[in-house]
Amino acid sequence: MASVRPHGKKIAVRLYCGREYSTTISSKPTQANLKAAEKEVRESEARLRAGTPWEVIKAELRGECAPTQPRTLGHYMQHVLDTREVEETTLKLYENTYARIWQIFDDRDITSILRSELEMRLKEFDYTAKSKRTALSVLRHAFEAARNDNLAGLQGTLPTDNWSFRREQRRAKQPYTPAERDKLLAQLKSNVVKSGSIEETAWRYFTLAFFTGLRTEELLAIQRHHLKKSKIQIAQVRTNGQIEPRTKTHREREVYVPKKVWSDVIAPWQFREWLFTGEKGSPFTTQNRLMEQFQLAHTQTGIERPMDRTGDRPMPYPWRNTYVSIALNEGVRLQLVADQIGDDMKTVLDHYAEFMPKEDDSDELERAFSG
Numbered sequence: 001m002a003s004v005r006p007h008g009k010k011i012a013v014r015l016y017c018g019r020e021y022s023t024t025i026s027s028k029p030t031q032a033n034l035k036a037a038e039k040e041v042r043e044s045e046a047r048l049r050a051g052t053p054w055e056v057i058k059a060e061l062r063g064e065c066a067p068t069q070p071r072t073l074g075h076y077m078q079h080v081l082d083t084r085e086v087e088e089t090t091l092k093l094y095e096n097t098y099a100r101i102w103q104i105f106d107d108r109d110i111t112s113i114l115r116s117e118l119e120m121r122l123k124e125f126d127y128t129a130k131s132k133r134t135a136l137s138v139l140r141h142a143f144e145a146a147r148n149d150n151l152a153g154l155q156g157t158l159p160t161d162n163w164s165f166r167r168e169q170r171r172a173k174q175p176y177t178p179a180e181r182d183k184l185l186a187q188l189k190s191n192v193v194k195s196g197s198i199e200e201t202a203w204r205y206f207t208l209a210f211f212t213g214l215r216t217e218e219l220l221a222i223q224r225h226h227l228k229k230s231k232i233q234i235a236q237v238r239t240n241g242q243i244e245p246r247t248k249t250h251r252e253r254e255v256y257v258p259k260k261v262w263s264d265v266i267a268p269w270q271f272r273e274w275l276f277t278g279e280k281g282s283p284f285t286t287q288n289r290l291m292e293q294f295q296l297a298h299t300q301t302g303i304e305r306p307m308d309r310t311g312d313r314p315m316p317y318p319w320r321n322t323y324v325s326i327a328l329n330e331g332v333r334l335q336l337v338a339d340q341i342g343d344d345m346k347t348v349l350d351h352y353a354e355f356m357p358k359e360d361d362s363d364e365l366e367r368a369f370s371g
Contacts, residue, residue, distance in 0.1 A: 002014065002015050002016065002038075002041040002042050002045040003038075003041070004034055004038050004041055005029075005034075006029035006034070007029070009028065009029070010024045010025060010026055010027070010029070011025050011027055011029050011033065011034065012024050013037065015041065015044060015045045015048055015057070016045070017045065017048045021048070021054050021057075021058070023058050023061060023062065025037070025061055025062050026062070028079075028083065030078070030079050030082040030083060032075050032079055033079075036075075040061065041061070044057050044061060071109070071110055071146065071149070072106065072107050072108060072109060072110060073102065073105045073106060073108055073110045073113060073142060074103075074106035074107060075110075076110055076142040076143070076145045076146050077102070077106075079142070080094065080138075080141045080142050080145055081094060081095060084141070089239065089244065093134070093138075094138050094141075097134060097135050097138045098138055098139075101121060101122070101125065101135050102121070102135075102138070104121070105117075105121075110142070110143065110146045110154070111146070111154055113159060114159060115159035115160075118139070118159055122135065122136075132165045133165055136160055136163055139160050140158070140160040140161075143158045143160050144158070173325070173352075173354075174321075175318065175321040175322040175324075175325040175326075175355075176210075176303070176318060176322045178326060180301075180303050181210050181322055181326075183301050183303070184206075184297055184298065184301055185203065185206065185207055185210065187297040187300050187301050188202055188203040188206060188207075188293065189203045191203075191293065191296065191297060191300075196279055197279060198278070198279060198289060198290075201276055201277070201278070201284075201290065202290045202293035202294065202297075203293075204264075204265045204269070204276070205219060205276055205287070206290070206294060206319060207261060207264065207265050208257070208261060208265050208266070209319035209320070209323075210319040210322055210323060211257065211261045212255050212257060212261075212323065212340070213319065213320045213323030213324060213340060214232075214234070214255060214320075214341075215237075215248065215317075215320065215342070216317075217237035217238050217239050217248070218234050218237055218247070219275075219276065220237075220238040220276060220283070220284050220285070220286075220287065221236045221238040221243055222274070222275040223273060223275070224270065224271065224272065224273055224274075224275075227266060227270050228254065230259065230262060231254040231255060231256050231257065232254065232255045232257060232266075233252065233253075233254050234247055234252060234253050234255055234342065235252045238283075241286065248342065249342055249343065249344075251342070253339060253340075253342055255340055256340065320341065321352075323340075324337060324341060324348070324352045324355065325352065325355040328352060328355045328356045328357070329355055329356075329357055334348060334349070334356075337352075
């Protein structure tokens with residue numbers, strides 16, 4: 001029976017017809033190429049049994065065993081997923097983006113896909129410029145792989161070339177004041193109906209968020225062994241519902257928790273496996289249900305905040321922006337703030353410099369540079 005298998009950077013082919021016939025072809029042993037080779041080899045074996053000379057079959061296999069033209073977008077996207085040497089999370093992003101946006105072109109000959117069609121597809125989604133660039137980057141890799149195969153019609157400018165999306169103006173951050181923060185947290189607490197309820201978990205969750213500046217994926221990944229007296233070890237995140245042993249910046253850190261917050265939010269629950277769980281004891285995989293409680297409390301307090309693109313939510317990470325703005329206004333060292341929130345000093349300066357207190361430093365400069 002015919003078979004194919006990876007052989008270094010090539011594909012090894014075996015056919016059986018009274019005796020074994022074997023050769024190798026130059027196609028890269030990707031999943032898509034192996035599947036296509038299996039089909040071609042089975043057909044070639046039938047022709048060999050019917051009397052076609054082996055030399056003819058072998059020459060055809062070496063030149064045509066890989067998927068024949070026209071090749072589909074789906075084939076080249078699979079090639080990208082099989083060969084891109086990037087982190088698993090990046091490949092997952094590629095796969096999800098392709099499935100969400102470009103899958104409708106999956107069976108199309110890649111040389112027949114027009115730029116106008118791709119533009120129309122993107123217009124169907126209310127994406128930010130950054131998200132559109134990401135979607136286009138995923139597609140561009142597939143077209144470049146096709147061009148590398150010397151497909152006719154893809155030797156000049158690709159449909160994905162020379163696209164530009166206007167960068168949206170960064171929305172000015174408007175963090176909560178300490179009084180607004182306390183009012184919001186008080187409202188969350190007043191909504192608690194019973195111990196262990198979603199309302200109580202939301203109050204604990206957002207209290208810790210406002211007083212540490214932790215990211216969503218970091219908060220949802222806190223386990224018992226990460227609690228170190230007055231500090232929390234941040235060594236993993238929860239993304240797409242799964243725990244990953246890394247942080248966004250790939251640096252572990254310990255985050256200080258104020259004593260009052262520790263005693264109220266962490267101490268009573270620190271012997272659970274997960275710090276934040278639902279009413280049935282399972283850890284939260286997303287913050288959606290918690291955000292519903294945040295939205296409710298936000299509405300109840302009447303605090304005004306800028307809305308996001310959908311017009312129904314406050315801007316993302318209001319607790320993180322609030323934490324940093326209060327820390328900088330209170331004169332906390334820039335390096336310490338950066339260490340707490342898991343960013344470098346440059347990032348903190350780029351995003352939060354407006355919250356650093358402005359003072360007249362003339363006297364200090366005079367002392368430094370006077371003779």
